[in-house]
Amino acid sequence: MRYGSRTHNGGQDMSEAETIGAFRARALEWLTTKAPLRQPTEVVDVSVYLNVDIGAERDNIAAAVAWHQQKLDAGFAAIDWPVEHGGQGLSGSHEQAFREEEKAFETPDLHEAFIVTTGMVAPTLRDFARPELQEQLLASVLSGSTMCVQLLSEPNSGSDLASLSTRAERHDDEWLINGQKVWSSGARIAEWGFLLTRSNPDAPKHRGLTAFMIPLATKGVEVRPLKQMTGGESFSEVFFTDVLIPDSLRVGEEGEGWRIIMAMLGYERGGTENWTAGGSYLQVRDLATKLGRTGEPTVRQHLADLFIGDRLVQWNAQRAAANHVEGPPGADANMGKLLYGLQMDRVTNAVSHLLGPALVADDNEHFGWHEHVTGTPGYHIAGGTDQIQKNILGERFLGLPGEPKPRS
Numbered sequence: 001m002r003y004g005s006r007t008h009n010g011g012q013d014m015s016e017a018e019t020i021g022a023f024r025a026r027a028l029e030w031l032t033t034k035a036p037l038r039q040p041t042e043v044v045d046v047s048v049y050l051n052v053d054i055g056a057e058r059d060n061i062a063a064a065v066a067w068h069q070q071k072l073d074a075g076f077a078a079i080d081w082p083v084e085h086g087g088q089g090l091s092g093s094h095e096q097a098f099r100e101e102e103k104a105f106e107t108p109d110l111h112e113a114f115i116v117t118t119g120m121v122a123p124t125l126r127d128f129a130r131p132e133l134q135e136q137l138l139a140s141v142l143s144g145s146t147m148c149v150q151l152l153s154e155p156n157s158g159s160d161l162a163s164l165s166t167r168a169e170r171h172d173d174e175w176l177i178n179g180q181k182v183w184s185s186g187a188r189i190a191e192w193g194f195l196l197t198r199s200n201p202d203a204p205k206h207r208g209l210t211a212f213m214i215p216l217a218t219k220g221v222e223v224r225p226l227k228q229m230t231g232g233e234s235f236s237e238v239f240f241t242d243v244l245i246p247d248s249l250r251v252g253e254e255g256e257g258w259r260i261i262m263a264m265l266g267y268e269r270g271g272t273e274n275w276t277a278g279g280s281y282l283q284v285r286d287l288a289t290k291l292g293r294t295g296e297p298t299v300r301q302h303l304a305d306l307f308i309g310d311r312l313v314q315w316n317a318q319r320a321a322a323n324h325v326e327g328p329p330g331a332d333a334n335m336g337k338l339l340y341g342l343q344m345d346r347v348t349n350a351v352s353h354l355l356g357p358a359l360v361a362d363d364n365e366h367f368g369w370h371e372h373v374t375g376t377p378g379y380h381i382a383g384g385t386d387q388i389q390k391n392i393l394g395e396r397f398l399g400l401p402g403e404p405k406p407r408s
């Protein structure tokens, strides 16, 4: 069952909608009054994933939520959401135009938990939650005032997510949950989790899954942060021991979990087209200029590759926005994730060439670039690995023969 479909214009005749040019001009005017223009800075933050203590994480999220709230109040967030769900009823191209203009301004960094909450959980609740659950949660999830975490991956179920084993057993109007999740980004600061469980072990694996929203403060839920090699703790393991939740927290129908999670992952991959995580073409160009090396042929080649890659990412995002009519993004989203990952690799190659040993020696000037280099591999894995994106593109969109699969 699908509740509240995602029509971009909320029923409005698009010929009556504001043109992209007029919208862009209005957005630029508003941004100019609300945020300073982005300036080149001596200290370059090119980290892919935040590597800070929990206090700084909370401050980061608070700043992102405050900025998002200003945008919501002014009609510059949820731009392509239907009006009845708090959106503006405009098109994906309007949304994309705002994002392009916003990049020129100094705005708060977007914490992963904020992106998961407002960009993945919110649209999934909008599309699949029952009206009562939407009433309870949708507005606060969309505004970011209720932080959420995706509780999908398990120690033995990552790429093959449908094999997961966290069990949900129905007892009248309640569900008993037992099992474990892992790599749960932002779990230590989230209040709610979007949980995928196995509700029917006898059904074929993709059909025996059910999704829930779960408050992490529920008795029997234990969040254990994982220490990463970077020193940070942005991931956690989450354990469920005899956790009881009401059926009213179920999202979608019993057994419909796979379809719902595929939609959520579509929003995740679609959203990555507009990420600004990691170093950019402009930052590498500024670095090469500062080092006085823009005349070197190899450096010029790196910069040309980066410029082309930057345009490809942007054009793919524009195509995705223009093509998108309803529901989660399709092949453009898988392409977008792959393209952004390739661009991050190009940045790694360029800064490795430019900085050499300075990349690994804490010289107080260029060392920050190591955060791009060490963070990029995680980007190729999160939200489905590159290999999985290619499988999806090949099998679902290009019609290539599927890979041999063991019986489920």
Ligand SMILES: Cc1cc2nc3c(=O)[nH]c(=O)nc-3n(C[C@H](O)[C@H](O)[C@H](O)COP(=O)(O)OP(=O)(O)OC[C@H]3O[C@@H](n4cnc5c(N)ncnc54)[C@H](O)[C@@H]3O)c2cc1C
Pocket: 049, 149, 150, 151, 152, 153, 154, 155, 156, 157, 158, 159, 160, 182, 183, 184, 185, 186, 377, 378, 379, 381, 382, 383, 384, 385, 386, 387, 388, 391, 403
């Ligand atoms: C930064 C980051 C954030 C994350 N955040 C979350 C989160 O918030 N919530 C959550 O639930 N999970 C999260 N994850 C987990 C992520 O979704 C999984 O790590 C990912 O899906 C891969 O699963 P795996 O680690 O078990 O690797 P595996 O599935 O074991 O894969 C190992 C290798 O085999 C390859 N492979 C596997 N199957 C195939 C196939 N069929 N064809 C070709 N190659 C294949 C993979 O591409 C990979 O290279 C996060 C991961 C990262 C890195």
